[in-house]
Amino acid sequence: MNVTFRGGVHPKGRKELSREAPLRRFDPEPCEMVFPLAQHIGKPAKAIVKKNDPVLVGQKLADADGFVSACVISSCSGTVKAVEKRRTIAGTMTECVVVDNDGKYSPVEGLGERQELSGLTNQDILDRVKNAGIIGLGGAGFPTHVKLAPKAPDKIKYLIANGAECEPYITCNDQLMRSQAAGIVEGLEIALRLYPNAECVIGVEDNKPEAIASMRKAVEGKKRMRVLPLHTKYPQGGERSLIRVIAGVDFPVSMLPADVGCIVLNVGTAYAIGRAVAWNEPLYAHVLTVTGEAVREPGNFIARDGTSFAQLLEACGGVKEGVTPAKALSGGPMMGVAVGSLEVPIQKNTNALTLLAEDPLEKAEKQMTFCLHCGRCSTVCPNGLVPALMADAIDMKNWERYEKKLYGLDCIACGCCTYICPAKRPLTQMFKQTKAEIMARKRAAQAGGKK
Amino acid sequence: MNQTLNLSAGPHVRDRWSTAFIMRMVLLALMPATVIGIYTFGLKALWVVLVSVVSAVGTEFLFDKLTGRPDTWKDGSAALTGLLLALTLSASTPLYAPLIGSIFAILVVKCAFGGLGKNFINPALAARCFLLISFPNAMTIYSLDGVASATPCAELAAGRVVNLTSMFLGTANGVIGGSILGLLIGGLALWAFDIIHGQICFTVLGAFTVFMGLFGGKGFDPGFLAAHLCGGGVVLGAFFMATDYVTSPMSRLGQTFYGLLIGVLGAVFRIWGAAADSFSYSIITANLFTPFIDTYIVDLPFAYRRRAVERRAPGWVKKPLLKSIPKPVIALTVIALLAGLALSGAYSLTKDSIDAQKAAAAAAAYKTVLPEAESFEPMTAQVEALEGQVYGSGFGRVYINEAMAGKDAAGNVVGYAVSVTSAEGYDGNVTLSLGVSADGTINGVSFTELHETPGKGMLWAEEENLSRFAGKSASKLTLGTDIDAITSVTVTSKAVVNAVNAGLDFINTQLRGE
Numbered sequence: 001m002n003v004t005f006r007g008g009v010h011p012k013g014r015k016e017l018s019r020e021a022p023l024r025r026f027d028p029e030p031c032e033m034v035f036p037l038a039q040h041i042g043k044p045a046k047a048i049v050k051k052n053d054p055v056l057v058g059q060k061l062a063d064a065d066g067f068v069s070a071c072v073i074s075s076c077s078g079t080v081k082a083v084e085k086r087r088t089i090a091g092t093m094t095e096c097v098v099v100d101n102d103g104k105y106s107p108v109e110g111l112g113e114r115q116e117l118s119g120l121t122n123q124d125i126l127d128r129v130k131n132a133g134i135i136g137l138g139g140a141g142f143p144t145h146v147k148l149a150p151k152a153p154d155k156i157k158y159l160i161a162n163g164a165e166c167e168p169y170i171t172c173n174d175q176l177m178r179s180q181a182a183g184i185v186e187g188l189e190i191a192l193r194l195y196p197n198a199e200c201v202i203g204v205e206d207n208k209p210e211a212i213a214s215m216r217k218a219v220e221g222k223k224r225m226r227v228l229p230l231h232t233k234y235p236q237g238g239e240r241s242l243i244r245v246i247a248g249v250d251f252p253v254s255m256l257p258a259d260v261g262c263i264v265l266n267v268g269t270a271y272a273i274g275r276a277v278a279w280n281e282p283l284y285a286h287v288l289t290v291t292g293e294a295v296r297e298p299g300n301f302i303a304r305d306g307t308s309f310a311q312l313l314e315a316c317g318g319v320k321e322g323v324t325p326a327k328a329l330s331g332g333p334m335m336g337v338a339v340g341s342l343e344v345p346i347q348k349n350t351n352a353l354t355l356l357a358e359d360p361l362e363k364a365e366k367q368m369t370f371c372l373h374c375g376r377c378s379t380v381c382p383n384g385l386v387p388a389l390m391a392d393a394i395d396m397k398n399w400e401r402y403e404k405k406l407y408g409l410d411c412i413a414c415g416c417c418t419y420i421c422p423a424k425r426p427l428t429q430m431f432k433q434t435k436a437e438i439m440a441r442k443r444a445a446q447a448g449g450k451k
Numbered sequence: 452m453n454q455t456l457n458l459s460a461g462p463h464v465r466d467r468w469s470t471a472f473i474m475r476m477v478l479l480a481l482m483p484a485t486v487i488g489i490y491t492f493g494l495k496a497l498w499v500v501l502v503s504v505v506s507a508v509g510t511e512f513l514f515d516k517l518t519g520r521p522d523t524w525k526d527g528s529a530a531l532t533g534l535l536l537a538l539t540l541s542a543s544t545p546l547y548a549p550l551i552g553s554i555f556a557i558l559v560v561k562c563a564f565g566g567l568g569k570n571f572i573n574p575a576l577a578a579r580c581f582l583l584i585s586f587p588n589a590m591t592i593y594s595l596d597g598v599a600s601a602t603p604c605a606e607l608a609a610g611r612v613v614n615l616t617s618m619f620l621g622t623a624n625g626v627i628g629g630s631i632l633g634l635l636i637g638g639l640a641l642w643a644f645d646i647i648h649g650q651i652c653f654t655v656l657g658a659f660t661v662f663m664g665l666f667g668g669k670g671f672d673p674g675f676l677a678a679h680l681c682g683g684g685v686v687l688g689a690f691f692m693a694t695d696y697v698t699s700p701m702s703r704l705g706q707t708f709y710g711l712l713i714g715v716l717g718a719v720f721r722i723w724g725a726a727a728d729s730f731s732y733s734i735i736t737a738n739l740f741t742p743f744i745d746t747y748i749v750d751l752p753f754a755y756r757r758r759a760v761e762r763r764a765p766g767w768v769k770k771p772l773l774k775s776i777p778k779p780v781i782a783l784t785v786i787a788l789l790a791g792l793a794l795s796g797a798y799s800l801t802k803d804s805i806d807a808q809k810a811a812a813a814a815a816a817y818k819t820v821l822p823e824a825e826s827f828e829p830m831t832a833q834v835e836a837l838e839g840q841v842y843g844s845g846f847g848r849v850y851i852n853e854a855m856a857g858k859d860a861a862g863n864v865v866g867y868a869v870s871v872t873s874a875e876g877y878d879g880n881v882t883l884s885l886g887v888s889a890d891g892t893i894n895g896v897s898f899t900e901l902h903e904t905p906g907k908g909m910l911w912a913e914e915e916n917l918s919r920f921a922g923k924s925a926s927k928l929t930l931g932t933d934i935d936a937i938t939s940v941t942v943t944s945k946a947v948v949n950a951v952n953a954g955l956d957f958i959n960t961q962l963r964g965e
Contacts, residue, residue, distance in 0.1 A: 249759070250753040260763055326456070327459075327463065328456050333463040334462045338461070340458050356463070359457045360464050367470065370569055371568050372567070373568070386749055389749060410752050418462050420466045421465075422473050423568070424465060428460075432460070
């Protein structure tokens, strides 16, 4: 048994569906490619192309607007068809750059050329990361150049590479670690230059022995770098869970990882940093798994941003015969978002399409009862919250108690409580909504105060 | 692909365990004790269990149908309530008791408050207490193999020796779910599978044991403590009643506190209150504190606990720590302790006057049964020679409490008076004073302790019935021939005649010879 954190759950991994499928590139035939301007946390990017502009692979379509923002890079060559509102994974209509892909994939000049790294200053590294449009590929999509620039870089003790991949079904990072270990380590070495006092720890769940072996081989002889096998448990790959395991620190939601001396990067992000800084290749393609019981041949891809889920599913042989998909998820079943249509573009932080043959929620809804106060939710909460009491406080509209006594805002929405609840109560969903409401009320109060 | 896809907020997978699954696991865990109970008490026990379970499930079914609510009767919680209630009953209970009890538990305690998850006290225990109050006599008939007798717990309360092995195995007289072995198998399995919280059940047992040891009057005598742990539903309560999710607190600290409350109250009630039902009342009392405990005691998230804050290097903003223990909790503890102390204090303050009153009552009783005597002289030597054992043979479980020689003004012995207790009354002890003249004829009988069924056993206390004994001079009376039995009061009649016979025998063999 390897090191782990308190709480957590053990949903069925189902990684066997796709874990042995090697990464393959997927370049769609001439088609329409859609690039949302708001793929990251922060301000949406500002489009710098207009209709009928010719674009090349690696060309910037939109520039970061402000500090916490990220630019958007074209993954194909062709002409800009429109800058308009399109439906995205979140289900809403958002501003997108639509490119008519000519299928030639002609690159911009210098794309993929080896760069000289010795003379680079820290600021150069951050600038390249920023211009490559890199955001956290683990899911949240926080702009990486912001994350890499904490107030006190010399106080960073751990640079944590997140290769846990605790989300069920998803296997693309497993395959990335197996085949591109050197590329990941290259990116981590570049990032490590920013933190003179840090050690780089690559955390991988122990259900991926090949990936652990491959990463171990890649870090051999490297200074300040090691691979740490982790116990297989959801949410082992959560930022806080990893910091808990590696640095031994718990910290409230009001603090950032950098405040406790940690920077956490997804292995995919680390790889993207390496490609961007050392090979002049901005982030326009990333790894992604297409899996689920309803997919004929589940697989792992290096997919180009802007490709639609439907195209990727087609590349997997489509839907398995005799199966009717019940639910399509962008991401895995724990953190993923259900999508109503597969005609939506994948984004930088889209790590999977999971097509479920059966919706487990249909059964769960029939089993729903009142809360028993069994306390299973609080035993699995990785933050040590008491979800049942939080739900009671919501029922009674007691926001004061929710926030001050139960620390409800510390919920990271990992979904463990909802998963484990024998009464099948939609706890995480309530907490997400309540958090949004409380934050909105606070912002309104602040705005009112200023006037 | 044109079919519609389901949309919902994540997470999109659920654990296998449902409410119904947990209820079934608890039902399964109760099976060893149930089976042993039915094996020990026979078909009667099976009937009590069946009536209780079926009426509980049936009540919920009807309630669901009549109110148009979802089919909650299928989730197994009603069956569990029914089974738990049955296990707290005697196999000899008339079948209307489990029927009414289950209906009360489901309809009033559970459904009326909103169903599973919304009840504020344990339905099975509430029903048991409801039955105890409504049918005090029917609820306390305990018989094994057709012989009615006091339960080990009642004997323990009377300070007598009990058979620990039979209590542990469940072959002693008592409730259906009395097998400690069976309960421990199920209870420990539930704990091992994380279905019940160890901090509740073990705290209950620990607190009870320590309190019994400190204030039980026998110190930490292992036999005494084990007997108390094995009797009166302590184990059933600790593992299956106190741990009921709905009515117990959520936080670890709260659960420990709740466990302490049950253990201590259980011991307080047992030492200074009605022995057999102490645990039912202590758990229900603690149930009522649960919302209060949940309001004030909440486990801090990991990041806010003292250790985590100290671990984060200094210089960072310190979040407010748990301001030690919340004030209301301290207040609650103090109130609980004060109540306990008040109980014991009141007892010791009034003990002397109670004793004096008892002595006066006894003296009055002796005077009634032996009016010729001017004064009574205790004959302690002969009573002490019995060493508190059951007197003689053929009288059932009968004890001689006291013996007096009645003297006239001149100091001549005119007769003898003894106080005799039979432990085999319909509802516990029957204690009477028996007066015998110097020539051996019975002068009179008077009850000092009789709490039998009104209109039945209690009829013995009436003048006309008491007077049946006067003037009899046989050395042993036979019910039916020497003494007319009171119709359909078999158990009490037998106990009364046994006590009188034992008293006669004692006077004839031990006192009159001198």
